[in-house]
Amino acid sequence: MKVLAAVSGGVDSAVATARLVDAGHDVTAVHLALSAKPRTHREGARGCCSLEDANDARRVADMLGVPFYVWDVAERFAEDVIDEFVAEYQAGRTPNPCLRCNERIKFAAVAERALALGFEKVATGHYARLIETSAGVALHRAVDEAKDQSYVLAGLTQEQLQAALFPLGDSTKDQIRAEAAQRGLLVASKPDSHDICFIPDGDTAAFLGDRLPVRSGVIEDSDGNEVGRHDGTWAFTVGQRRGLGLGRPGPDGRPRYVLDIEPAHNRVVVGSRAELAVDWVLGEQTRWFAPPDLPQRCAAQVRAHGRRIPAVLERADDRVEVQLLEPEYGVAPGQLIAFYDGDRVIGSARVSQTAAVATSA
Amino acid sequence: MAYLDHAATTPLRPEAVEAMAKAAMDTGNASSLHASGRRARRVVEESREAIAGVLRCRPGDVIFTSGGTEADNLAVKGLHGSRRTVDGDRRRVLASAVEHHAVMDPLVWLEESGQADIVWLPVDGLGRVSAELVAADIESDPQSVSLITVMWANNEVGTTQPVPTIAHVAAEYGIPVHSDAVQAVGSLPVDFGESGLTSMAVSAHKLGGPVGVGALVLDRKAEVVAQIHGGGQERNVRSGTLNVAGIAGFAAAMVAAATERESESSRLAALRADLVQRVTEAVPDARYNGDPDPAGRLPGNAHFSFPGCEGDALLLLLDARGVECSTGSACSAGLAQPSHVLIAMGMDEADARSSLRFTLGHTSSASDVDALLAALPAAVERARVAPGLRRATSA
Numbered sequence: 047m048k049v050l051a052a053v054s055g056g057v058d059s060a061v062a063t064a065r066l067v068d069a070g071h072d073v074t075a076v077h078l079a080l081s082a083k084p085r086t087h088r089e090g091a092r093g094c095c096s097l098e099d100a101n102d103a104r105r106v107a108d109m110l111g112v113p114f115y116v117w118d119v120a121e122r123f124a125e126d127v128i129d130e131f132v133a134e135y136q137a138g139r140t141p142n143p144c145l146r147c148n149e150r151i152k153f154a155a156v157a158e159r160a161l162a163l164g165f166e167k168v169a170t171g172h173y174a175r176l177i178e179t180s181a182g183v184a185l186h187r188a189v190d191e192a193k194d195q196s197y198v199l200a201g202l203t204q205e206q207l208q209a210a211l212f213p214l215g216d217s218t219k220d221q222i223r224a225e226a227a228q229r230g231l232l233v234a235s236k237p238d239s240h241d242i243c244f245i246p247d248g249d250t251a252a253f254l255g256d257r258l259p260v261r262s263g264v265i266e267d268s269d270g271n272e273v274g275r276h277d278g279t280w281a282f283t284v285g286q287r288r289g290l291g292l293g294r295p296g297p298d299g300r301p302r303y304v305l306d307i308e309p310a311h312n313r314v315v316v317g318s319r320a321e322l323a324v325d326w327v328l329g330e331q332t333r334w335f336a337p338p339d340l341p342q343r344c345a346a347q348v349r350a351h352g353r354r355i356p357a358v359l360e361r362a363d364d365r366v367e368v369q370l371l372e373p374e375y376g377v378a379p380g381q382l383i384a385f386y387d388g389d390r391v392i393g394s395a396r397v398s399q400t401a402a403v404a405t406s407a
Numbered sequence: 408m409a410y411l412d413h414a415a416t417t418p419l420r421p422e423a424v425e426a427m428a429k430a431a432m433d434t435g436n437a438s439s440l441h442a443s444g445r446r447a448r449r450v451v452e453e454s455r456e457a458i459a460g461v462l463r464c465r466p467g468d469v470i471f472t473s474g475g476t477e478a479d480n481l482a483v484k485g486l487h488g489s490r491r492t493v494d495g496d497r498r499r500v501l502a503s504a505v506e507h508h509a510v511m512d513p514l515v516w517l518e519e520s521g522q523a524d525i526v527w528l529p530v531d532g533l534g535r536v537s538a539e540l541v542a543a544d545i546e547s548d549p550q551s552v553s554l555i556t557v558m559w560a561n562n563e564v565g566t567t568q569p570v571p572t573i574a575h576v577a578a579e580y581g582i583p584v585h586s587d588a589v590q591a592v593g594s595l596p597v598d599f600g601e602s603g604l605t606s607m608a609v610s611a612h613k614l615g616g617p618v619g620v621g622a623l624v625l626d627r628k629a630e631v632v633a634q635i636h637g638g639g640q641e642r643n644v645r646s647g648t649l650n651v652a653g654i655a656g657f658a659a660a661m662v663a664a665a666t667e668r669e670s671e672s673s674r675l676a677a678l679r680a681d682l683v684q685r686v687t688e689a690v691p692d693a694r695y696n697g698d699p700d701p702a703g704r705l706p707g708n709a710h711f712s713f714p715g716c717e718g719d720a721l722l723l724l725l726d727a728r729g730v731e732c733s734t735g736s737a738c739s740a741g742l743a744q745p746s747h748v749l750i751a752m753g754m755d756e757a758d759a760r761s762s763l764r765f766t767l768g769h770t771s772s773a774s775d776v777d778a779l780l781a782a783l784p785a786a787v788e789r790a791r792v793a794p795g796l797r798r799a800t801s802a
Contacts, residue, residue: 074723074727113723113726113727115719115723117719117796118796118797119796121796121797121798122796122797122798125798155794155796156796158794159720159793159794159795159796162789162792162793162794163720163723163724163789163790163793164724164789
């Protein structure tokens with residue numbers, strides 16, 4: 047099979063590509079250039095789009111004896127991922143740029159071009175499994191629970207999954223590192239990339255501060271009392287505890303968390319951890335791999351390596367109403383909520399509203 | 408496999424391999440005073456004389472460098488630097504808008520560091536600078552011009568430039584002229600003595616010699632500021648231990664190329680004509696870029712735009728079929744910028760990105776053209792339906 051392998055320069059995509067070559071596929075490696083002005087060197091374990099990474103990717107392709115090209119997706123990445131990331135924060139939501147990159151870049155623009163050029167599949171080093179069923183391809187968690195990346199793939203469509211290959215889903219990260227070393231791949235001991243690749247120093251607030259205007263406003267408690275000031279609601283995310291600048295804990299002597307962000311009123315609301323709990327979520331932009339049988343018991347997950355929350359889907363069409371059977375903390379509008387039946391992803395949605403029904407009743 | 412990228416580098420000639428192997432087996436630093444040193448030095452000087460014989464310059468004009476890029480840097484920075492030392496008002500450098508990056512980037516650096524004002528000379532739709540325009544630019548303020556630099560023949564579209572005409576106009580005002588002749592030497596009759604040039608950059612690996620050696624042919628009377636300081640080799644202009652084996656291979660390749668130049672150039676021009684005809688027949692809307700008149704073009708160069716395709720998609724598809732060519736664009740991480748040459752010729756970005764360069768050389772044969780034509784139509788058809796990675800609106 048003609049396969050286009052996306053190689054980042056990291057250990058995962060290197061082993062994924064090697065496995066495809068071993069399996070006898072006709073593999074072509076492509077490194078996606080996400081930045082028009084790439085940095086020369088990696089900074090610690092962060093980031094994944096430096097020239098050094100491009101060179102590492104090239105060396106992997108050399109060693110495996112497969113053609114290598116760099117595809118320039120910087121313009122799309124800037125518009126579809128970075129600009130959108132900034133706009134979401136500005137609107138008081140919490141985006142996940144990796145998810146967005148998968149939906150709009152890797153399994154969209156890149157995959158569409160690859161298929162048109164005669165490739166049958168696009169492979170990546172994601173930790174997830176695809177299982178063929180009579181109803182199509184099913185997305186499952188990786189066997190390595192700690193590395194599982196099915197969450198950041200849960201926003202893909204059935205059509206996008208049909209074109210994807212994830213050769214690492216049946217292995218643990220430790221096995222992949224050992225395999226890379228045994229194969230003599232130079233990237234075997236390269237650190238994992240963390241955080242957001244386009245914010246190499248990890249300082250999201252500073253990144254946003256360079257791009258969004260200062261707009262002073264109030265920080266209130268849930269009773270409407272002013273407890274502090276802020277320079278822009280975009281610097282906050284629901285569930286955030288650090289960096290609130292309040293200088294003191296709440297009246298109960300406990301830390302305060304961001305409960306709500308209201309850009310329209312330029313207001314940030316803070317409160318106790320108890321007030322952060324939600325047990326009802328409304329989601330939009332739903333995707334269903336299998337139509338749920340309502341009310342459907344499932345496990346919900348609201349962040350990349352988040353816990354499985356027992357849940358019941360009470361409505362599931364273009365919108366979804368989710369009752370969480372255990373309260374979850376820090377569920378922010380804009381986040382993806384993924385639904386699992388066992389290890390299988392049954393669907394996903396964007397969080398648009400949350401509520402604490404049981405506690406307020 | 409069909410190698411259609413001889414402008415990038417061309418296979419080593421057997422004469423060069425032999426000369427290099429012989430020189431490489433001998434110990435000796437050409438600057439040493441003992442017998443081994445003298446033996447090495449003799450190889451260098453005989454090579455210098457052979458090269459001077461081909462290029463019609465004095466042996467003393469030949470300054471060996473690490474290649475064309477270093478020769479261009481030395482000429483541009485060195486000539487401008489020495490002119491400004493004498494007369495600080497000479498800030499203007501006139502340069503064709505289609506120069507190779509080895510000339511263009513040093514000029515941009517000079518300008519950005521406040522040392523020069525660059526006047527980019529426009530080109531016509533074929534990629535050619537007008538000698539009249541250069542004359543008019545000089546005459547507008549001759550006292551401010553430090554240097555003129557115009558390449559002999561363009562590396563992307565193959566268009567030749569009126570270099571001797573420009574050099575003779577400039578000579579009336581005492582303005583030095585540099586020319587990057589990296590693509591021309593070996594293919595065109597390049598006579599440094601007749602040209603009126605002050606300096607000229609040459610590279611070994613473009614004519615069948617090794618990578619890593621080249622020369623700046625620099626008129627003995629011209630002053631340049633050294634860019635590499637050290638042991639004082641090469642007229643104290645380019646320090647560094649001489650690359651004896653590389654220089655020997657360079658000279659052997661140049662002599663071999665010169666010996667067969669006329670017959671080889673007409674053979675390649677005929678092969679190129681065949682390639683152009685067959686490509687335009689197979690892909691009727693393909694546009695042949697550069698000068699359609701073979702007299703105004705490098706004999707081995709064919710350059711096309713394939714409307715609706717992206718050059719890098721075509722390259723990938725042809726590469727998979729064993730046909731090797733170039734998008735003709737410079738890159739660092741492999742990122743394709745639209746060619747400044749094509750943009751200067753008036754092409755829009757989308758057309759510039761749809762271009763491919765096929766270049767023939769001393770090992771090319773009809774079977775290479777056959778292989779290209781066997782793969783090209785299907786590749787074009789496929790690339791045409793493949794969505795680009797850029798938004799259509801940004802073209």
